[in-house]
Amino acid sequence: xxxxxxxxxxxxxxxxxxxxxxxxxxxxxxxxxxxxxxxxxxxxxxxxxxxxxxxxxxxxxxxxxxxxxxxxxxxxxxxxxxxxxxxxxxxxxxxxxxxxxxxxxxxxxxxxxxxxxxxxxxxxxxxxxxxxxxxxxxxxxxxxxxxxxxxxxxxx
Numbered sequence: 001x002x003x004x005x006x007x008x009x010x011x012x013x014x015x016x017x018x019x020x021x022x023x024x025x026x027x028x029x030x031x032x033x034x035x036x037x038x039x040x041x042x043x044x045x046x047x048x049x050x051x052x053x054x055x056x057x058x059x060x061x062x063x064x065x066x067x068x069x070x071x072x073x074x075x076x077x078x079x080x081x082x083x084x085x086x087x088x089x090x091x092x093x094x095x096x097x098x099x100x101x102x103x104x105x106x107x108x109x110x111x112x113x114x115x116x117x118x119x120x121x122x123x124x125x126x127x128x129x130x131x132x133x134x135x136x137x138x139x140x141x142x143x144x145x146x147x148x149x150x151x152x153x154x155x156x
Contacts, residue, residue, distance in 0.1 A: 055114055062109040069107075 007013045041049070111117075 051116070055116055058115040059109070059111075059113070062113055066107065066109050 007017050
């Protein structure tokens, strides 16, 4: 009885109760169900979830680009091999292909390539090089800062 009293005395709870009586409970397959669940998440939790989704998506895109390059290279190599017999190629060219394969292994995506680490490294290097950037700006001669600037035609 206490729970019923608590629901009926609060206008917001009473309105939701009446809504459920009229419309029924939301089906889990409906967008309203997920909206009500996400709405209960704090901004920090929602931000973290979005950050995690973007990180995984970025890593998947990096791998898809790498695999697309591999596929393109494989198809072009098959076309070349069709035109030219493999046995007639000189040994130097075979050696170059082995070196290309080693270069490709270095180009493979690593976990260090994910977006959060890249952004952290960029921020660190930006802060680290800020004094040097300010010194370069201050070392410019006076005429550099006071010279007339050319304006593009669309600013006129």
